[in-house]
Amino acid sequence: xxxxxxxxxxxxxxxxxxxxxxxxxxxxxxxxxxxxxxxxxxxxxxxxxxxxxxxxxxxxxxxxxxxxxxxxxxxxxxxxxxxxxxxxxxxxxxxxxxxxxxxxxxxxxxxxxxxxxxxxxxxxxxxxxxxxxxxxxxxxxxxxxxxxxxxxxxxxxxxxxxxxxxxxxxxxxxxxxxxxxxxxxxxxxxxxxxxxxxxxxxxxxxxxxxxxxxxxxxxxxxxxxxxxxxxxxxxxxxxxxxxxxxxxxxxxxxxxxxxxxxxxxxxxxxxxxxx
Amino acid sequence: xxxxxxxxxxxxxxxxxxxxxxxxxxxxxxxxxxxxxxxxxxxxxxxxxxxxxxxxxxxxxxxxxxxxxxxxxxxxxxxxxxxxxxxxxxxxxxxxxxxxxxxxxxxxxxxxxxxxxxxxxxxxxxxxxxxxxxxxxxxxxxxxxxxxxxxxxxxxxxxxxxxxxxxxxxxx
Numbered sequence: 001x002x003x004x005x006x007x008x009x010x011x012x013x014x015x016x017x018x019x020x021x022x023x024x025x026x027x028x029x030x031x032x033x034x035x036x037x038x039x040x041x042x043x044x045x046x047x048x049x050x051x052x053x054x055x056x057x058x059x060x061x062x063x064x065x066x067x068x069x070x071x072x073x074x075x076x077x078x079x080x081x082x083x084x085x086x087x088x089x090x091x092x093x094x095x096x097x098x099x100x101x102x103x104x105x106x107x108x109x110x111x112x113x114x115x116x117x118x119x120x121x122x123x124x125x126x127x128x129x130x131x132x133x134x135x136x137x138x139x140x141x142x143x144x145x146x147x148x149x150x151x152x153x154x155x156x157x158x159x160x161x162x163x164x165x166x167x168x169x170x171x172x173x174x175x176x177x178x179x180x181x182x183x184x185x186x187x188x189x190x191x192x193x194x195x196x197x198x199x200x201x202x203x204x205x206x207x208x209x210x211x212x213x214x215x216x217x218x219x220x221x222x223x224x225x226x227x228x229x230x231x232x233x234x235x236x237x238x239x240x241x242x243x244x245x246x247x248x249x250x251x252x253x254x255x256x257x258x259x260x261x262x263x264x265x266x267x268x269x270x271x272x273x274x275x
Numbered sequence: 276x277x278x279x280x281x282x283x284x285x286x287x288x289x290x291x292x293x294x295x296x297x298x299x300x301x302x303x304x305x306x307x308x309x310x311x312x313x314x315x316x317x318x319x320x321x322x323x324x325x326x327x328x329x330x331x332x333x334x335x336x337x338x339x340x341x342x343x344x345x346x347x348x349x350x351x352x353x354x355x356x357x358x359x360x361x362x363x364x365x366x367x368x369x370x371x372x373x374x375x376x377x378x379x380x381x382x383x384x385x386x387x388x389x390x391x392x393x394x395x396x397x398x399x400x401x402x403x404x405x406x407x408x409x410x411x412x413x414x415x416x417x418x419x420x421x422x423x424x425x426x427x428x429x430x431x432x433x434x435x436x437x438x439x440x441x442x443x444x445x446x447x
Contacts, residue, residue, distance in 0.1 A: 006433070089429045138430050165430040176437035188433055224432065233416065236402070236409035239301065239332075240280045241339040244383050245416055250432075 003182045003264040004189025006172040008138055010266030011216060014062070014069055015133040016274055021056040022107070022131050029125040032107040036119075039097075039104050046078045046096050061274050076166060088142070091164040095142050099161070102144030106131055106159045109148050129155035134216075135266075136162050137169065173224040173250075175259045182264040189265065196270040197262035212270035215260040222254030283335035288327075297332065305408035312367040312401055313360070325359045325369065333369035333399045336410055344383040345375030345393060366402035373397070377423060386423055393422045 003012065011019075021027060034052040038045060050057060050070060057070045066072075071081075078096040079086035086095060108115060110128040120126070129151065139162050147158040170188045172178065176199065179185060182192040191197075200209045200217075209215070227249040261267030263274070277285075277298065285294035300308040312329040319326055334352045341352075355370040362368045373395040380388040397414040 090426055138428055140426055165428065167429075169430045170433045171430045173432045173434045174437055178435040178437055180438075185433065185435070190433065190435055193438060222437070225434070226432075234411050234413045236404050236411045239336050239339075239408070239410055240278055241343055242412065244344065246384065247427075 003266075005135070005137060005169065005266055006182065006185070006189040006191050007175065007218065007261055007266050008136060008171060009216060009218070010135045010137070011133065011268045012266040013065055013263055013274055014073075015135060016263070016269055016272075017059055017062050018053075018056065019131060019133045020273060021053055021059070022103075022133075025127055026122050026125065027053075028107050028111055028128045029119050029122050032104065032111065032113075033119050035100060035104050035107070039100050042097070044094075044096065046074055046080045048100055049074065087167040088164045089167055089169075091141050093142050098142055098144055102146060102159060102161075106146045106157050109146060110155070110157045129157050131157045131159060134158070134160045136160055138163075138165055138171070140164065174222060175218045175220055175257060175261070176222055177262070182262065191259075192262045192265050194262035194264045195275075196260065196267060197265070198260040198270075200258040202258075209258075209260075212260075214268045214270055214272040216268045217258055217260050219256055219258050221252030222257050224250045224252050227251050280335045280339045283338050284331055287331040287334055297328070301408040305403045305406070306365065308408060309365055309367060309401060309403060315360075324356045325354060325367075329359070329367050329369060329401075330354045332401065333371060336399060336412075337371060337373060337397065341373055341375060341395070344377065344379055345373075346378050347374070348376045348392060349374045351375070362400060362402075366400055368398055368400040370398045371396075383423065384425075386425070391423055393419060395419050 005012075022031065031052050035048055038048050038051075056062070062069055074080035075082050076087045077099065085092070088095075105115075107128075108117075110131050111120075111126065112128070113119070129148070141164060143162040145158075145160040145162060147160065148155050149158075150156075172191050175191060177191045177193040177197055179190050179192050181194055182189050184190060184192065196212070196215075198208055198212070198215070230245050230247065233245045263269050269275075277295065281294050281298045284297060285291035288294060297308065300311075312326060312332065315324070315326045324330075333354065337352055338347075341347075350372075352371055352373045355372065359369040359371075360367065373393075375393050375395075377383065377386075377388045377391045377393055382388065395414060396418060397412060400411040400413075402409055402411065
């Protein structure tokens with residue numbers, strides 16, 4: 001988030017930190033309890049991110065990387081303090097309530113609770129199923145998906161935020177690193193060689209891919225190029241049927257390549273944790 | 276076998292022979308055909324209408340495209356006479372509205388058809404370009420796409436070239 005989003009799918013440092021905070025022993029019940037009061041009341045207040053997870057925003061790693069992350073999320077996602085609302089393009093909705101309800105439900109699924117089940121005490125609460133977070137950008141409207149499946153020792157809960165584009169959002173036509181840093185793209189985020197970027201060779205030349213515990217792999221062409229750019233749809237032609245114009249038609253070439261994006265570019269840290 | 280627009284023109288004019296004469300004029304005398312399209316009868320002038328041939332040719336040309344995707348609805352194709360007629364010294368144009376329903380499944384960019392009603396607006400110009408009869412179609416595609424539920428993906432693709440160092444298995 002603070003570094004931008006050059007891929008369609010992101011975890012990156014911010015969601016990694018939130019994920020770590022959610023999964024820290026004792027936090028789930030505490031966070032759920034703080035969120036439930038506002039969510040049960042269907043409150044429109046937007047400060048639940050800070051009141052439900054106050055210590056998260058004091059995390060030294062987060063403060064060192066991007067101290068205004070909380071403010072930025074509240075502004076760009078919920079429209080807090082922004083005169084024209086959130087910065088979604090072509091979409092208006094109550095993202096605040098959707099995200100709050102989605103995270104609440106993920107916590108309840110993780111703790112095997114129904115929405116109004118009494119909370120266990122923080123000291124005796126089970127660890128609950130691990131929760132992982134992802135963000136996918138580029139659909140018509142906002143949805144939060146909570147996916148549960150059996151995992152070692154219980155469940156794994158995956159939360160995916162599916163969102164429209166933000167104002168100013170770009171996406172790289174290649175999944176391969178194009179610069180040393182994500183912020184080297186002249187104001188736009190780009191795939192970078194920063195930690196923990198990894199491109200798998202076929203056949204492999206080392207064991208780095210197998211050696212890491214966490215990754216998100218994108219498997220796609222090395223490059224995507226517009227086939228024909230539409231410039232003049234009213235060009236003179238003969239009488240008779242015409243083709244409907246296509247605004248974009250992309251042709252993939254090269255590869256397929258297998259890439260785990262760098263963490264600043266939205267990838268998953270190789271250990272699951274930020275250093 | 277005549278082209279589709281000629282068949283449609285014959286149906287609209289209820290005169291296949293005249294439609295074939297227009298087809299011949301397109302190839303042999305485009306300037307003469309343009310002159311015919313610009314010419315109005317006294318009755319047409321009194322009613323404030325464009326020439327029947329101009330309206331019919333614009334309709335035939337439009338429908339030959341629209342029928343690939345839509346089924347006509349209500350009035351189908353209608354000209355706006357007040358903003359149509361002669362243009363410049365060798366052209367004629369028609370502003371029109373088309374109403375149809377998207378019931379031909381996957382006909383337009385593979386989109387599923389669930390019977391969406393559509394209303395298309397356009398302006399068709401007939402002229403002579405490089406000596407040949409030429410059609411310039413200004414169609415409100417954005418309005419049409421929006422009615423079908425298409426949205427713009429504003430995540431602008433940044434065309435980037437990979438780092439030369441990224442030529443195999445590598446990682447930071």
